[in-house]
Amino acid sequence: MSMAAVETKKITLRTADNHEFEVEEAIAMEFSTIKTFFDENPDASEDTIPLPNVTSKCLSAIIEYCKSHLAFRARETSSSIDEQVRTYDEEFVKARDNESLKELILAANYLNIKALLDMLNQAVADRIKNKSVEYVRRFFGLENDYTPEEEAAIRAENEWAFEGVDPDDD
Amino acid sequence: MSSTISSAADAIASNEDLLTEILLRLPAKPLLKFKFVSKEWFSLISSSQFCLFHARRCRDNASFTAAVLLFHCDTSHTPPTGFHVVPLKNQCSKVPFFDYLGDSDVRIMQSCNGLLLCRSCDKFQYLSYFICNPSTNKIRIVSFPQAEVDGFVYAVNLAFDPLKSVHYKIISIRRLVWVAPRFQIDIYSSKTDSWSVKVLNFTKPDDVWLNCGVFCNGAIHWEGGDRSSLYLDVENMCLKAMPMPARMLDAPEGSYGESNRFLGESRGHLHLTVNYKPLCLQFNIFEMAADYSDWFLKYRMNLETVVKGFPEIPLYPDEEGGNQVSALCVIRSKIDEVSTVVVFVNGKAISYDLHDGTLTKLCDLEPCPKIHGHQSNYEAFHVYQYFETLSCV
Numbered sequence: 001m002s003m004a005a006v007e008t009k010k011i012t013l014r015t016a017d018n019h020e021f022e023v024e025e026a027i028a029m030e031f032s033t034i035k036t037f038f039d040e041n042p043d044a045s046e047d048t049i050p051l052p053n054v055t056s057k058c059l060s061a062i063i064e065y066c067k068s069h070l071a072f073r074a075r076e077t078s079s080s081i082d083e084q085v086r087t088y089d090e091e092f093v094k095a096r097d098n099e100s101l102k103e104l105i106l107a108a109n110y111l112n113i114k115a116l117l118d119m120l121n122q123a124v125a126d127r128i129k130n131k132s133v134e135y136v137r138r139f140f141g142l143e144n145d146y147t148p149e150e151e152a153a154i155r156a157e158n159e160w161a162f163e164g165v166d167p168d169d170d
Numbered sequence: 171m172s173s174t175i176s177s178a179a180d181a182i183a184s185n186e187d188l189l190t191e192i193l194l195r196l197p198a199k200p201l202l203k204f205k206f207v208s209k210e211w212f213s214l215i216s217s218s219q220f221c222l223f224h225a226r227r228c229r230d231n232a233s234f235t236a237a238v239l240l241f242h243c244d245t246s247h248t249p250p251t252g253f254h255v256v257p258l259k260n261q262c263s264k265v266p267f268f269d270y271l272g273d274s275d276v277r278i279m280q281s282c283n284g285l286l287l288c289r290s291c292d293k294f295q296y297l298s299y300f301i302c303n304p305s306t307n308k309i310r311i312v313s314f315p316q317a318e319v320d321g322f323v324y325a326v327n328l329a330f331d332p333l334k335s336v337h338y339k340i341i342s343i344r345r346l347v348w349v350a351p352r353f354q355i356d357i358y359s360s361k362t363d364s365w366s367v368k369v370l371n372f373t374k375p376d377d378v379w380l381n382c383g384v385f386c387n388g389a390i391h392w393e394g395g396d397r398s399s400l401y402l403d404v405e406n407m408c409l410k411a412m413p414m415p416a417r418m419l420d421a422p423e424g425s426y427g428e429s430n431r432f433l434g435e436s437r438g439h440l441h442l443t444v445n446y447k448p449l450c451l452q453f454n455i456f457e458m459a460a461d462y463s464d465w466f467l468k469y470r471m472n473l474e475t476v477v478k479g480f481p482e483i484p485l486y487p488d489e490e491g492g493n494q495v496s497a498l499c500v501i502r503s504k505i506d507e508v509s510t511v512v513v514f515v516n517g518k519a520i521s522y523d524l525h526d527g528t529l530t531k532l533c534d535l536e537p538c539p540k541i542h543g544h545q546s547n548y549e550a551f552h553v554y555q556y557f558e559t560l561s562c563v
Binding site for chain 2: 099102103105106109117118121122124125126128129130133136137139140141142143144145146151154155157158162
C-alpha cells in the first residue's frame, strides 16, 4: 500500500473571545457536539463553527488533551501506555487552579467530550473530598441556608464525618 | 467576586446532572458531611435515587473496596470481647459507631453490602436483632411478627443488594417444635415495612449452620459439611442444595487433611477457601460457577515462603495445631479481577495481594480468652467486610 500524503482536513472553530482555531478533523471529531453537528449537516464542512461557551484558553487546553490522547490510542495498548496516560492526566490537572478546572468542566460538558469530562469530574471530587463544608460552598459559590441552630444540631449528630478535614489553604 | 469567577461555579452548581456526576465520585464519608452544604444538597444526597447510583459506582470503582474488616470472637459461652477494626486503607481506621456497640453485648451476625445485622443480648438473656449502617449511624430494630407464628426464632439473615434496590429483606427462620418439616421462613421487606409469614417450610441436614449466611447474587448461602450446603434464592423463595468440593479436592502435594473451610463473598463472586494440614498456609480458593453447577479452582495460594521472610509474623514449626489460621477473607478488586486475601494467622492480620505476591502486615490481634479445654491459642473469628455506604436502614 503506498504511503500517499493524505490531506488532513482541518476544521475552524471560533471561541467566545473571537479567536479562531484550526484543528485537524480527527481532533474535532473527539468533540461529540461537533461530530453530531457534522453527521447531521454533511455539507457544512467549510464553515467556521462558533463555540460561544468556550474561551480560547479552555479550547487550547482541550485541543492539547485530545491530541495527546489520540496519540496514546494510536499506540498498542500496554500497561506502560496506561501508566503514561495516567501520568499525563495527573499533570494536566495538577497545575490548574480551581477556576480553570471549573471552566474546563463546563467546556468539556458543552463540547461533550466524555473521557475528559469524567477525568475532570474525578479530579474535582478528589480535590474536595477532604475539605470542609465551607470550602465546598466557596468552591461552588453556594449560600449556606441552614440556621446556626440547625447547623449545630447537625454537627452534633454527625461529628465523626467532620473529622480529618484538610486545612482550607485556597 | 468578579462575574466570570462566580459564573463558572454557578453554572456547575445549578446543573444538577453535572453536580451529581461530581458528587457520585465521592466516598460515603465526605458525602455525609457535604449533605450540609445546603438544603438542596441535603435532598440531592439523601434521595434514594442518588444512593442507588452511588452504590453502583462503589461497586464499579476499585478504590471503593471494603475499607475495613471487623471481627470478634465467636464464643458461645462468654460474652464477646468486642470488635477489632482492621483497616485495609489508611483513611478509614476510625469507625466510631463501633465504639458504641463495643460496650454492650452486641454481636455482628452478618455484613451485607454495607449494612450490618447485629444481635444484642440483654441481662435477661433476651435476644434482639437490629440492622445498622455504621456510616450513617442509623439503627433499626427488627420486630418479629407475634401472631400467627409458631416455634421460636432460630436464625436471622439479611438480604441486601444495593445494585438492585435500596430496600432490604430480613429472612427469619423459626424452629417449629411439634411440627415437621422443622423450619419455617418468614420474610420482612423494608419496602413495605411488613412481614410475609410462613413463606416456606423445610428440613435441613444436621450440619448446615443457618446462622452464618453469606448473601451473594440474590441468594443466602449456608455452609454445611463437605457434602451438604443450602442456598435460598430470596426473590423466588426457592431453597436448593449446593454441591461442595469434596474433601482434599486438588489438595496441594504433601498435605494429608483439610484444616478449615472459609465461605465468603466479594463483588458477586462466592468463594470457598480451604487450607490444609500440616501446611496451614497453603490455600485453595474455589469459586462457584454462575449456574451453581460446580466449584472451580480459582487461585492457589502458598504463603509458607512469603511469611517466612516476614520476621514480624511468628511461624511455628509445621506440626499439627502449630499455625492457626483463625479467619480469612477474599476481596476482589474490579480491575482485572485481582484479589487480595486477608488472613488472620497466629494473632496477626496480614494482607496478601494475589496479583503481585506482596504481603503486608495489617495489625496485631489480641488473643481471645480461652475456653476450657480448647486447643488453640486463637479462637475462630468471624470476619465481616465493612463498606462505607449511604444506604438507609
